[in-house]
Amino acid sequence: MTELVRETYRYRELIWALALKELKIRYKRSALGFLWALLNPALLMLVMTLVFATLMRFDILHYAIFLLIIVCSCPGRSSRSRSPTQSSPS
Numbered sequence: 001m002t003e004l005v006r007e008t009y010r011y012r013e014l015i016w017a018l019a020l021k022e023l024k025i026r027y028k029r030s031a032l033g034f035l036w037a038l039l040n041p042a043l044l045m046l047v048m049t050l051v052f053a054t055l056m057r058f059d060i061l062h063y064a065i066f067l068l069i070i071v072c073s074c075p076g077r078s079s080r081s082r083s084p085t086q087s088s089p090s
Contacts, residue, residue, distance in 0.1 A: 041071050 027033045
């Protein structure tokens with residue numbers, strides 16, 4: 001575990017550069033562009049906070065932070081995931 005942290009810290013500049021490159025390429029033709037990568041989870045968290053904390057009245061301490069962790073860790077939220085109706089390239 002410490003080796004993973006050490007390697008991540010060692011290559012942090014490379015990881016940052018690759019992440020920025022990926023986001024720039026992904027949102028190149030988008031109207032909001034790079035900002036959408038930050039706005040999408042934030043807006044989803046806001047809507048879920050309003051629905052579950054206000055309408056359904058869950059009493060969870062720091063609910064917005066809890067919800068942000070849930071939203072950001074969902075594996076099915078990738079824009080690269082294929083729908084079942086899409087065919088694989090041949």
